[in-house]
Structure formats: structure tokens, C-alpha cells
Amino acid sequence: xxxxxxxxxxxxxxxxxxxxxxxxxxxxxxxxxxxxxxxxxxxxxxxxxxxxxxxxxxxxxxxxxxxxxxxxxxxxxxxxxxxxxxxxxxxxxxxxxxxxxxxxxxxxxxx
Amino acid sequence: xxxxxxxxxxxxxxxxxxxxxxxxxxxxxxxxxxxxxxxxxxxxxxxxxxxxxxxxxxxxxxxxxxxxxxxxxxxxxxxxxxxxxxxxxxxxxxxxxxxxxxxxxxxxxx
Numbered sequence: 001x002x003x004x005x006x007x008x009x010x011x012x013x014x015x016x017x018x019x020x021x022x023x024x025x026x027x028x029x030x031x032x033x034x035x036x037x038x039x040x041x042x043x044x045x046x047x048x049x050x051x052x053x054x055x056x057x058x059x060x061x062x063x064x065x066x067x068x069x070x071x072x073x074x075x076x077x078x079x080x081x082x083x084x085x086x087x088x089x090x091x092x093x094x095x096x097x098x099x100x101x102x103x104x105x106x107x108x109x110x111x
Numbered sequence: 112x113x114x115x116x117x118x119x120x121x122x123x124x125x126x127x128x129x130x131x132x133x134x135x136x137x138x139x140x141x142x143x144x145x146x147x148x149x150x151x152x153x154x155x156x157x158x159x160x161x162x163x164x165x166x167x168x169x170x171x172x173x174x175x176x177x178x179x180x181x182x183x184x185x186x187x188x189x190x191x192x193x194x195x196x197x198x199x200x201x202x203x204x205x206x207x208x209x210x211x212x213x214x215x216x217x218x219x220x221x
Contacts (some may be wrong), residue, residue: 033209042213
């Protein structure tokens with residue numbers, strides 16, 4: 001158990017819809033990173049939040065956005081869903097740039 | 112060229128076998144190196160960090176060659192429970208961003 005929890009575990013949406021995924025970080029961790037893992041691929045870095053500010057972003061379009069709250073929990077929002085957004089979305093928390101602890105992920109299917 | 116490339120796999124080996132995975136990375140500024148293990152559709156879990164001097168953890172040995180930008184993982188005396196996908200991971204100095212390879216699937220057969 002890493003202490004990082006994600007919700008929901010599974011989600012089905014249709015093209016064009018919007019989705020919000022949630023992550024509670026491990027106690028004491030102030031940094032949250034989000035990764036997208038398509039089937040058969042390694043996780044791809046989406047962005048990271050540190051003390052409620054975006055602290056780095058991978059090669060993802062602006063319709064992927066996020067928030068971090070004062071308690072360091074986080075949300076990932078995806079607008080105008082596309083079929084290729086179907087993936088496992090992983091949240092990882094850390095204390096700064098130290099070792100990441102991953103949650104078990106949210107499996108998103110876009111139909 | 113992908114930032115992190117791994118052996119395509121899958122690797123199907125009998126119990127007790129020794130298996131080696133290789134990985135190359137393209138960014139010479141990379142500073143930290145790891146092997147992660149991922150079971151089917153679950154989260155990646157850190158298996159071990161990789162150091163230039165090489166490091167060993169039980170049946171697992173990891174090696175890093177900075178000059179060749181090459182990382183390896185050796186598993187000795189394979190167990191059924193070693194069946195998983197092994198992900199090669201690199202990051203920059205003090206970096207928050209991990210770059211993962213596609214992973215290599217290992218199946219250990221009785």
C-alpha cells in the first residue's frame with residue numbers, strides 16, 4: 001500500500017464529454033504527478049503540481065488540466081474527450097522530487 | 112528516436128532461468144535511473160534504482176553504462192512471481208519527470 005488513492009477506479013465516457021479524476025496523496029507529500037498509460041505503452045508524463053502550482057508539463061494539449069488543493073490532493077480534468085484518451089491514468093505523490101509513490105490508477109474508456 | 116528504448120519481448124523463460132533486460136536512453140543529461148515492475152494493469156512499483164557502480168538486490172542486479180547510455184537488469188533463478196512487465200525509467204537532475212520505456216513483458220513458465 002502506497003497511501004495514494006485514486007477515484008474512480010474505472011470510468012466509461014463518450015467522445016466529447018468531460019471527465020474529472022481524483023487523487024489523494026500520501027500523508028506528508030506535497031507534490032503530485034499525473035501519468036497516462038495507453039495499452040502496451042509505458043506511462044507518459046502529463047504534468048506535476050507542487051504546492052498548488054503547476055510545476056512542469058509533458059506533451060499534452062491544454063484540454064488536459066489539473067488542480068492541487070491545500071491538502072495536496074489533486075484533480076485531473078480532461079475536456080472534449082477523444083477515443084485516444086482511453087488509458088490508465090496514474091497519480092503519483094512525492095515529497096518534492098524524491099521517490100514517487102503511485103496510486104492504483106483510474107481506467108478510462110472513451111466510446 | 113524514442114527517449115527510452117527497451118528490448119521488445121516478450122520473454123518466456125522456465126523457472127530457475129537467468130534473464131537479462133536491456134535498455135538505452137537518448138538524453139545524455141539524464142541523472143537518475145530506475146527499473147520499475149508493473150503487474151497487469153496495476154500501478155508501476157519501484158524495483159530498484161540503478162547506479163554507475165552497479166547494484167544488487169537479492170536475485171536482481173542492475174548495471175548502468177553512462178558512456179553507452181545503456182542500462183541492464185539481470186534476474187537470476189527466475190520465480191513464477193517474477194512474471195510482470197519491467198519498465199526502464201530515467202529522469203534528469205533533480206527532475207520530477209520520469210521518462211518510461213514501453214516495458215518488456217516477462218513470463219516465467221513452470
